[in-house]
Amino acid sequence: MTHSHDGHVHPHEHEHATDVEPDPAVDLGIDDGALSRLQLGRRNFLRAAGLLGAGVASMGVLPTVSAAADDAPRRSREGGFRWLAGDHHIHTQYSPDGQYRVIDHVRHAHAFGLDWMVITDHGSAQHARIGVEKVNPDIVAARDAVEDILVFQGLEWNIPAAEHGTVFVHPGPNEVAVLKAFENNYDGVVTATTTSNPGNEAVAVSGLQSLSIAVANRDVKDALMFANHPARKGLDSPHEIRGWRDAAPGIAVGMEGAPGHQAAGIAAPTGPGAGRGFYDNSPSSSSFPAYPLASYRTYGGFDWMTSTVGGLWDSLLSEGKPWWITANSDSHQVWSDTSVRGAGSDFATNGFFNDPEHATAPQLGNGDFWPGYYSRTHVGAEDFSYAAVMRGLREGRVWVDHGALIDALDVRLRAGDREVPLGGVLTARQGSPVQLVIRIRTASVPNWTQVVPKLAKVDVIRGDVTGDATDRDSFTAPGTKVVQTFDVSAQTGVISLSYDLGPLSGGFYVRLRGSDGNRLAPGLGGAAVDPAGPQLDVVGDADPWKDLWFYSNPMWALPRR
Amino acid sequence: MTQTTTLPGTGTGLASARVCGIDVLSRTLREADAVAHAVVQELRGLGARNVVVATHVAVSCDLPHHTVTVSASGVTVTETRSVLSVVGDQFDVVALIIDGSFSGPPELYDGLGRAVSAHTRRGEGRVVVFPGDHRLIGTVAVADVIANTDVDRVRVITGTDADPATPLVTRDFVRPLWEDGLLVLHAQPAIGGSLVPFETPFPTPCCANHS
Numbered sequence: 110m111t112h113s114h115d116g117h118v119h120p121h122e123h124e125h126a127t128d129v130e131p132d133p134a135v136d137l138g139i140d141d142g143a144l145s146r147l148q149l150g151r152r153n154f155l156r157a158a159g160l161l162g163a164g165v166a167s168m169g170v171l172p173t174v175s176a177a178a179d180d181a182p183r184r185s186r187e188g189g190f191r192w193l194a195g196d197h198h199i200h201t202q203y204s205p206d207g208q209y210r211v212i213d214h215v216r217h218a219h220a221f222g223l224d225w226m227v228i229t230d231h232g233s234a235q236h237a238r239i240g241v242e243k244v245n246p247d248i249v250a251a252r253d254a255v256e257d258i259l260v261f262q263g264l265e266w267n268i269p270a271a272e273h274g275t276v277f278v279h280p281g282p283n284e285v286a287v288l289k290a291f292e293n294n295y296d297g298v299v300t301a302t303t304t305s306n307p308g309n310e311a312v313a314v315s316g317l318q319s320l321s322i323a324v325a326n327r328d329v330k331d332a333l334m335f336a337n338h339p340a341r342k343g344l345d346s347p348h349e350i351r352g353w354r355d356a357a358p359g360i361a362v363g364m365e366g367a368p369g370h371q372a373a374g375i376a377a378p379t380g381p382g383a384g385r386g387f388y389d390n391s392p393s394s395s396s397f398p399a400y401p402l403a404s405y406r407t408y409g410g411f412d413w414m415t416s417t418v419g420g421l422w423d424s425l426l427s428e429g430k431p432w433w434i435t436a437n438s439d440s441h442q443v444w445s446d447t448s449v450r451g452a453g454s455d456f457a458t459n460g461f462f463n464d465p466e467h468a469t470a471p472q473l474g475n476g477d478f479w480p481g482y483y484s485r486t487h488v489g490a491e492d493f494s495y496a497a498v499m500r501g502l503r504e505g506r507v508w509v510d511h512g513a514l515i516d517a518l519d520v521r522l523r524a525g526d527r528e529v530p531l532g533g534v535l536t537a538r539q540g541s542p543v544q545l546v547i548r549i550r551t552a553s554v555p556n557w558t559q560v561v562p563k564l565a566k567v568d569v570i571r572g573d574v575t576g577d578a579t580d581r582d583s584f585t586a587p588g589t590k591v592v593q594t595f596d597v598s599a600q601t602g603v604i605s606l607s608y609d610l611g612p613l614s615g616g617f618y619v620r621l622r623g624s625d626g627n628r629l630a631p632g633l634g635g636a637a638v639d640p641a642g643p644q645l646d647v648v649g650d651a652d653p654w655k656d657l658w659f660y661s662n663p664m665w666a667l668p669r670r
Numbered sequence: 671m672t673q674t675t676t677l678p679g680t681g682t683g684l685a686s687a688r689v690c691g692i693d694v695l696s697r698t699l700r701e702a703d704a705v706a707h708a709v710v711q712e713l714r715g716l717g718a719r720n721v722v723v724a725t726h727v728a729v730s731c732d733l734p735h736h737t738v739t740v741s742a743s744g745v746t747v748t749e750t751r752s753v754l755s756v757v758g759d760q761f762d763v764v765a766l767i768i769d770g771s772f773s774g775p776p777e778l779y780d781g782l783g784r785a786v787s788a789h790t791r792r793g794e795g796r797v798v799v800f801p802g803d804h805r806l807i808g809t810v811a812v813a814d815v816i817a818n819t820d821v822d823r824v825r826v827i828t829g830t831d832a833d834p835a836t837p838l839v840t841r842d843f844v845r846p847l848w849e850d851g852l853l854v855l856h857a858q859p860a861i862g863g864s865l866v867p868f869e870t871p872f873p874t875p876c877c878a879n880h881s
Binding site: 387398403647 | 858
């Protein structure tokens with residue numbers, strides 16, 4: 110089925126490998142004066158973002174780079190973060206498959222406990238012409254109308270040659286202008302570049318670089334991109350993901366670990382009776398041919414790239430480069446809501462649906478939840494501000510959960526008196542004992558289905574840092590596995606756990622995962638790798654509230670040279 | 671002209687030339703299936719038997735798309751050529767391979783040739799029509815799928831063979847894959863302990879119009 114692709118895949122790899130390797134902007138051996146204007150802009154951006162020479166930054170966390178960054182900056186920031194829950198994937202009446210006003214989403218998100226949210230209507234001809242501007246006053250008004258929630262304007266980018274992604278910017282006078290220019294120049298639908306081929310893949314990379322430049326030029330204070338529902342249709346190949354990450358480090362920083370549409374698997378007639386996350390597609394001519402059929406479905410509500418221990422996410426992390434996961438609602442039309450799209454709407458002409466109207470019947474065919482109702486992305490921020498949320502996301506101080514499984518998660522990687530939080534890079538002498546210290550506050554109040562969820566177990570996942578992938582289409586990390594499972598089913602309140610990771614020799618990373626224990630099965634890599642991981646979600650019968658997980662982002666430990 | 675195209679595996683000869691192919695640049699599986707069914711309808715109208723039709727991924731001019739291959743007995747090469755030409759006439763671009771000979775835009779020959787070879791070997795391909803498929807209506811036990819159709823194995827996508835007693839809810843839409851000479855139907859767990867085929871007849875559409 111895929112034979113004819115073979116001759117084409119390999120040339121792409123080489124192009125990408127040479128495309129992304131030398132980046133003068135991050136090579137501090139080159140003077141500012143020797144850089145082109147674009148390169149200097151990019152360097153200034155990285156500098157401003159605290160990313161240049163700062164370890165995780167541009168080229169990864171490998172010892173040669175991170176040694177420069179060693180101590181102080183990260184240590185001063187440890188602990189004391191304000192953990193802000195949010196959602197970076199929300200659609201309004203300005204999406205061709207949306208329904209709600211901005212204020213409908215903002216009020217619900219706030220009521221359901223979110224601190225930040227991103228409005229991400231689909232890129233389209235109508236949106237580029239009308240929606241991207243028209244949604245802005247609605248967002249500005251909502252920022253005023255509802256206090257204590259940060260409302261970003263963004264876009265659901267049709268990534269050229271690939272899937273969708275969230276792109277969003279720091280609020281400011283140019284937020285619309287930057288997003289509009291980006292959409293007109295780089296959206297796959299607007300520019301007819303959705304077809305999977307090398308030329309269109311290059312358009313995606315250029316788009317991300319244009320965001321770096323927009324930030325460097327101070328057109329906007331900040332910009333971020335996350336790949337959305339990455340494995341849904343097999344469109345995001347491993348080399349494309351690596352290409353985005355390496356072309357715009359600090360801008361392209363991660364992907365949805367769990368897609369939205371989490372009500373889609375509720376059995377009919379109570380729910381849509383589809384695949385959880387609406388993951389119900391098959392490989393197409395645009396899919397990456399090496400992805401297995403198993404990659405097209407969710408596991409415990411999470412995307413295969415994230416849920417597979419030793420899978421694609423781990424293959425990225427084992428390179429020693431940051432790539433973070435999030436969990437979002439992708440809210441378009443909410444399950445059991447009693448409103449419908451406004452009558453007399455003409456989206457093609459107007460670029461929006463009329464305001465929603467009351468329907469007596471609950472809309473049980475809808476597959477989404479309100480923002481904050483089920484999926485949460487928790488960001489460790491220095492303060493309550495747009496800039497701090499974006500910085501926390503960029504630095505990977507992020508964990509995610511479903512159904513409010515736990516109240517709080519504090520994880521430190523420690524060696525002697527040095528420690529780092531989630532997303533951090535701990536450097537220590539060879540042979541230093543490394544310890545993982547975990548504090549979990551279990552759910553103290555009911556979630557939005559009026560149940561207090563119960564955490565049953567916590568898994569520690571560990572993998573070695575093996576350096577840059579020689580095959581940029583690799584999606585396995587053979588050494589990564591679950592190294593410890595804590596049964597915490599008898600505990601509530603604050604659970605304190607620690608795990609000795611042994612004396613530091615080679616670089617490694619750890620990440621955490623926890624479950625309500627309701628649906629467990631050996632992982633796709635076998636029981637030796639993941640004895641009790643998430644189960645394949647049952648198509649047409651996946652009650653999301655009966656299968657709850659949290660995932661943390663990784664932390665690295667590297668020997669000092 | 672009495673030469674006939676022949677179903678691979680029926681013992682009447684397995685020359686690659688006997689599998690024919692048509693490429694109309696179908697961008698989606700739905701479009702490819704429509705081509706496949708149009709071909710089948712025409713062939714059956716001519717009394718063809720043992721009809722096997724499959725789709726294959728091809729890349730030409732950086733445009734990923736699906737080709738369609740067909741084999742059957744009881745029809746002549748001339749009849750097959752006529753059938754594929756009639757179906758192809760409805761499209762702007764059409765390339766054919768019939769009895770080993772190509773026609774149409776040469777950029778599409780490589781993909782068509784590979785597709786025909788894959789069909790002949792039963793090495794790769796997504797099979798739309800195959801002997802016994804008419805028995806896969808409603809719910810059928812896995813054992814009966816294997817006993818009564820050309821499907822050799824039913825596998826769960828997480829990697830195990832399906833229990834023969836498990837009911838397969840076919841949704842009247844079954845697209846097994848050739849894998850190294852075997853026809854394998856991939857399936858996934860569904861409501862009430864049943865299985866459904868991996869490929870969904872009506873997958874959730876996507877705003878971006880990706881194929």
